[in-house]
Amino acid sequence: MLDLVDELELASNAYRTKNYIVTQRIMFRQTETDGSMIMSVEVFYKRNQERDTIYEKVFENRVSVDGRRLHSTMYTRSYVE
Numbered sequence: 001m002l003d004l005v006d007e008l009e010l011a012s013n014a015y016r017t018k019n020y021i022v023t024q025r026i027m028f029r030q031t032e033t034d035g036s037m038i039m040s041v042e043v044f045y046k047r048n049q050e051r052d053t054i055y056e057k058v059f060e061n062r063v064s065v066d067g068r069r070l071h072s073t074m075y076t077r078s079y080v081e
Contacts, residue, residue, distance in 0.1 A: 004045050008058055015067030020044040020079075021055050024070055040072035044079045 004021065008014055011023035025041040045051055059065050 002043075004051050004054055007043055007045075008054075013067065013070045014055070014059070015069055016047070016055060016065075019047055021047055021051055022069070024072075026070055026072065037074050038072045040070065040075040042075055042077045044077060046079075046081050 002010070004023075007023045010025060012026040013024040015022050015024075022045070023043045027039045027041070028036070029039055030036045056065060059067065
């Protein structure tokens with residue numbers, strides 16, 4: 001599992017909830033059997049002071065620092081304490 005800094009560099013999107021900082025890697029897939037889909041690989045990092053400081057520094061210029069989730073037709077989730 002990557003640490004938060006590495007994950008933020010690779011992520012297509014990141015946002016915060018009350019308890020987690022979440023990174024999303026958004027992928028488009030197309031197959032003959034399933035057709036087209038947008039897939040999200042999401043990692044939920046339990047919030048703490050160090051992670052919040054990193055997140056706020058990276059997204060200090062956002063209008064809404066907490067961001068929001070990008071919707072997808074399919075997703076996987078991992079949790080990091």
